[in-house]
Amino acid sequence: MFILDADFMRIAFATGAVVGVLAPAVGFFLVQRQMSLIGDGIGHAAFAGVAAGYLLDVSPVGAALVAATLAAVSVELLRSRHRAAGDQALALIFYTGIAAGVVLVSAAGALNANLFSFLFGSILTVTWSDFVLVAVLGAVGLAVVAVLYRGLVAVALDEEGARVSGLPIGALNIALAVLAGVTIAVSMRIVGILLIAALMVLPVIAAGRIGTSIRSTIGLAMAIGLVSVVAGLTISYYANLAPGGAIVLLAAGIALVAVGGAPAITRLRSG
């Protein structure tokens, strides 16, 4: 059977395409702020959200969206108000999220295969309603990145200079945190909570070795994210593998090739 004959694969590709483009676009700014691992911390909070969704019998994706966004904003507030160093703030959210998730999952009696689909991604359980939510939130997320692009770049290049010149640093950092939370929540159905952070970081690392400007790097990262998701979903369909692992291994392979080939790329450019 041709891969696109299956309805669930059409949904998975459509949803995955949004995720593949959105995750690196947001991840670029996290990587430049040296916050590459924040996605992991927020992912664990999203796990607590999924568990709360089961316990309260509400949409796990909706509950994860709320939990991930609150976690991302909490990390930023703790960091920016110097209540905790960045890594300590992340550790606080990271461990609280995973512990709350385990407690809530056991309370809900939800330690089952459906939960694992959130942890590692699944192409069988994504529905058209999931796609609609991902498409809407993805479009809003990309629009916010486009509107705030210059401000986010200014803060990434020189936060103190941006603050002195009057840019609203606090609002920009909170906006980036919310974007990270939304990206993780909408991506977990395809890539899985435990691996989504990788899709925000690995394409950016690869693109950073090939691009020649901020714009080209972000564009390349989005393209690498899209290729990784589409190829990963295809492999997982034919080889019956968890899609999250296949997608992230492909992205990691591209990143390794780019890092390894960076000196050769530089030599070619310099003539």
Add this chain to the structure above:
Amino acid sequence: MPLAVELKDVSFAYPGGPPVLSGVDLAVRTGEFVTIAGPNGGGKTTLLRVALGLERPLSGEARLFGEPADSVPDRFRIGYLAQRSRLGIDAPATVSEVVAAGRVARRGLLKPFRRDDRAAIAAAIGRVGLAEQASAPIQRLSGGQQQRAYIAKALAGEPELLVLDEPTAGVDVDAQEAFGAFLGELHDALGVTILYVSHEFGAVERFVERVVLVRGGIVYDGPPADLPAHWHDPSHVHP
């Protein structure tokens, strides 16, 4: 015309810490080129942060352009260059992209650039002599050229006050001299007020109009020519 920078009897300490500044009075007129020097830990960076409204004084008053420093409107009138170690990103960024980042505050965060913005960005790049490298990734430029690109970023907002915080830290003496001469030319050409904060001020001593030495308070404020010889090494211990 209001003073560009004004501190009146300013005292400051970080929470739970000893006093960093006490009884500081400073007035910088529009168009002056002033260096703020002193030993590490002497309070010069804190003085700068209070003057820019980034820290509130425990007592006294800080004003910028005649307004309270922490609530001055139109902060894009300030161009700021941080220490090199705190600048830049891991990804490739062209000179134009870096310089354009300095124009965002003047245009407004949510407003797209217009023709005059692009002209100001190009003019700032031309001013620092990097027009031919405008599309080049800044990481491929020499250290001195990168520093000029960040100066252009600070100039892109067409500032009235240019603030440089330890811009030559870790730079060799020849590069410091060249940078000092470049700032002197910039000051003459644009008439912009310059506050130059540095542990070492020898590189700009020929170009500045005033030297302000900070050691918990201001211990000297005057022309460099009148600076007592024993103050020329600001790290030297003085009573």
